[in-house]
Amino acid sequence: MLAAAQDTVQDxxxxxxxELLSRRETATAAPVITxxxxxxxxxxxxxxxxxxxxxxxxxxxxxxxxxQGIVPRTVGELxxxxx
Amino acid sequence: MLLDLLLDVVRTDPQRPFLITPxxxxxxxxxxxxxxxxxxxxxxxxxxxxxxxxxxxxTAIVLLIAAxxxxxxxxxxxxxxxxxxxxxxxxxxxEVVVVDDAPLSxxxxxxxxxxRGGAADLPDAPDDAVMILTxxxxxxxxxxxxxxxxxxxxxxxxxxxxxxxxxAYNMNQFAGLQVVLQALASGAAIVVPASVQPRHxxxxxxxxxxxxxSATPTFWRFAAHLLQEPGAVRPALQQVTLGGEAIPEPVLxxxxxxxxxxxxxxxxxxxxxxxxxxxxxxxxxLPLSVLDRSDDAPVQLRIVDGELQARSSVGMVGYHGDADxxxxxxxxxxxxxxxxxxxxxxxxxxxxxxxxxVKVAPLPIEEVxxxxxGVVAAVVYGRPNAVTGNVVATEVVAAEGVDADDxxxxxxxxxxxxxxxxxxxxxxxxxxxDVRNQKLRRPTEPS
Numbered sequence: 164m165l166a167a168a169q170d171t172v173q174d175x176x177x178x179x180x181x182e183l184l185s186r187r188e189t190a191t192a193a194p195v196i197t198x199x200x201x202x203x204x205x206x207x208x209x210x211x212x213x214x215x216x217x218x219x220x221x222x223x224x225x226x227x228x229x230x231q232g233i234v235p236r237t238v239g240e241l242x243x244x245x246x
Numbered sequence: 247m248l249l250d251l252l253l254d255v256v257r258t259d260p261q262r263p264f265l266i267t268p269x270x271x272x273x274x275x276x277x278x279x280x281x282x283x284x285x286x287x288x289x290x291x292x293x294x295x296x297x298x299x300x301x302x303x304x305t306a307i308v309l310l311i312a313a314x315x316x317x318x319x320x321x322x323x324x325x326x327x328x329x330x331x332x333x334x335x336x337x338x339x340x341e342v343v344v345v346d347d348a349p350l351s352x353x354x355x356x357x358x359x360x361x362r363g364g365a366a367d368l369p370d371a372p373d374d375a376v377m378i379l380t381x382x383x384x385x386x387x388x389x390x391x392x393x394x395x396x397x398x399x400x401x402x403x404x405x406x407x408x409x410x411x412x413x414a415y416n417m418n419q420f421a422g423l424q425v426v427l428q429a430l431a432s433g434a435a436i437v438v439p440a441s442v443q444p445r446h447x448x449x450x451x452x453x454x455x456x457x458x459x460s461a462t463p464t465f466w467r468f469a470a471h472l473l474q475e476p477g478a479v480r481p482a483l484q485q486v487t488l489g490g491e492a493i494p495e496p497v498l499x500x501x502x503x504x505x506x507x508x509x510x511x512x513x514x515x516x517x518x519x520x521x522x523x524x525x526x527x528x529x530x531x532l533p534l535s536v537l538d539r540s541d542d543a544p545v546q547l548r549i550v551d552g553e554l555q556a557r558s559s560v561g562m563v564g565y566h567g568d569a570d571x572x573x574x575x576x577x578x579x580x581x582x583x584x585x586x587x588x589x590x591x592x593x594x595x596x597x598x599x600x601x602x603x604v605k606v607a608p609l610p611i612e613e614v615x616x617x618x619x620g621v622v623a624a625v626v627y628g629r630p631n632a633v634t635g636n637v638v639a640t641e642v643v644a645a646e647g648v649d650a651d652d653x654x655x656x657x658x659x660x661x662x663x664x665x666x667x668x669x670x671x672x673x674x675x676x677x678x679x680d681v682r683n684q685k686l687r688r689p690t691e692p693s
Contacts, residue, residue: 186658210602214633215671222672229632 172224172245176238179219183212198239247374247394249285249315251430252278262407263435265304266454274433277308284312285368287361295377297343298417299323299331300358304438306417307426309344309358310376314394317372321379321389322418324683328352338377338389338566377566378420378517381490381683389566390517397427400521400544400560406432409484410454413438414447414461419683420517421490425460434458442684444468451481460487460513463497465684467623470500480504489513491685492591492609495530496616502528519545519578520560531588553595554578581607597688599628599636604667606638608688611661611668615640618660620648625679627688629672639672641689643679650675 180196184206194206202208208216213229220227228235228244235241252274255262260275272280288296298309298320306322313320323334323343335343335354348355374394379387401424411429413436415422429436439450448469451459459481461469466488473480486501486508493512502510514523514532522545523536539546545558555575564570581592592607599606608626615624622643629639644653654673661669680687 186662188662210634211637211666211669211671214602214631214637217631217633218629218637218639218672227632232632 172242175220175223176242179216179223180206180238182219183208183215196238198237198242200238201236202238202241203236247314247372247398248311248427248430249278249281251433252281252311255433259407259433262433263410264429265307266410266435266437267302267304268438268440268450272304277311281308281311281315282368283364284309284358284361285315285364286366287364288312288316288318289366289368290364291342291356291361293318293342295319295321295338295340295375296356297321297323297331297335297338297340299326299343300346301325302346302438303413303417303422304436305346305358307436310417310423310426312361314374314376315368315372317369317374319373319375319377319391321377322423324379324387324416324418328355331355334387337386376423378423378562379418380517381419381685390562391564391566392517392562396560396563397423397520398431401427401431403431404434406434409434409458410456411436412447412451412456412459412461414442414459414465414684415490416442416683419490420515421460421462421513424513424515424521428460444472448472448481451483452479456481457483458485458487459483460489462490462684463488463493464491464681464686466501467494467497470497470504471622473504474500483508485509485511487511487513489515492593493530494609494613494616496613498528498530516561516578518562518576519556519558520562521545522547522556522558529588531585531590534584534587534589536589548575549582549584549589550575550577552581552583554580554582554589583610597627599626599638601628601636601638601667602634604665606668608638611638611640611664611670614660614664615642615657615670618653618656620645620653620656623679623686625686625688626670627690629691631671634667637671638668639674639689640670641674641676641679643677644675 177196217227217229255274256278261273263271264274264277265272296318298306300306310320331343342354342356345355347357376392376394377389378392411425411434413425437450437454437456440446444465483505486505510528512525515521523532525532536547544560545556548555556578557575579595582589583592592609597608611626612624622645624640624642626640628636631637657673
């Protein structure tokens with residue numbers, strides 16, 4: 164049960180990031196996103212993209228780390244917020 | 247003052263229709279008699295100012311005429327329950343509010359019936375004060391103090407014996423009062439539909455042969471939809487007026503296409519400044535020439551820091567509870583941009599969305615989203631966000647049978663034409679937008 168929920172969170176985060184990155188004007192090949200992927204150093208999300216990520220996560224999962232004052236650095240930290 | 251306009255018609259054509267409601271038609275003579283009776287009752291009741299909270303707009307119209315003849319300052323309230331009525335009466339300092347009916351225990355409520363058969367004399371030169379509430383789209387409505395004489399200066403009296411005007415506004419709205427004054431000054435009839443809902447209003451236009459119709463763009467958007475249905479009978483309108491909120495280009499285009507023979511007017515007016523501009527060229531926005539009006543024009547306009555300012559001699563005397571307003575320039579709260587030699591409205595100052603320090607006006611974004619195929623209507627607003635303070639959000643009504651994910655993708659593609667901070671980051675498909683007083687309301691969310 165817990166594993167299934169975690170999969171859903173993982174999927175939602177992945178989907179949200181792929182969606183955001185696909186809309187960039189200089190869209191590159193879909194990057195491989197792992198738990199270690201750094202949202203800023205690797206994906207270079209700007210503040211508006213992070214804002215949109217928080218909106219997408221809030222709508223899909225009911226809450227998001229940013230509104231709780233938590234600023235995850237990696238994808239793993241982001242997923243862990245929902246653990 | 248209003249009674250004199252009625253009596254002018256009564257002298258030559260007493261049986262001319264004046265108030266046409268779903269259940270009956272009242273002639274000028276009948277309304278004049280009823281108004282004088284109620285005026286004597288108001289005079290006898292002895293109040294200087296009254297609220298009016300009656301359900302039937304036609305009754306409200308007769309009461310306004312009666313109050314004007316009695317020299318009593320009337321103020322029509324928006325629809326609401328007894329609690330809302332009491333709060334408003336306390337805010338505006340009204341000792342009594344005229345209502346349809348009330349228990350004796352309700353001391354602040356004066357039933358219309360109690361005013362009938364009054365015996366007091368009417369004054370020769372009654373005070374001509376009237377109070378009009380602001381629309382209160384943000385916060386509580388404010389009372390604006392007006393004079394019937396000032397309001398009538400900018401009403402163009404026409405030859406209205408053959409005209410039938412649709413009342414598609416509530417009588418607490420400035421634009422509703424404008425329709426009544428226009429009809430009175432022209433000797434025209436007013437058609438009061440069962441409600442201001444577009445379906446009822448379109449029905450009333452057909453049944454009662456409406457020739458002149460004034461309503462908000464939000465009303466016209468839905469009315470156009472009804473009139474575009476296969477087999478729909480279009481009323482033979484001679485005049486279509488749009489006002490009360492910014493007019494989106496697609497709505498204007500739909501009206502021009504639906505009524506090719508009608509004169510189309512766009513009105514820029516407010517309860518603070520009065521009727522300020524009437525545009526008849528069928529193009530969106532205002533012409534730049536409105537900025538060059540002479541010092542003796544009733545309303546002058548200028549743009550300061552992207553906001554329209556006005557100097558008006560036909561607007562309110564002042565807010566309720568405030569001193570009379572000086573005759574100088576005052577901000578309108580309307581933000582504008584000059585595009586292609588036209589003044590285009592981009593939003594109210596209170597609608598501006600602060601996205602990480604970038605100030606974003608909603609209307610140009612609404613136009614882009616609304617133009618996406620599959621979108622019936624859209625509203626743009628600020629959604630609080632921990633990262634950037636707010637993000638631009640949009641609520642969208644989708645056309646029937648449109649896939650939600652496809653539509654979101656099309657909207658996301660369309661808004662890439664906008665600057666980064668202006669692009670909606672939150673897109674919600676909803677069944678209907680929030681419409682009150684036939685105006686679009688922008689959602690607000692707690693941060």
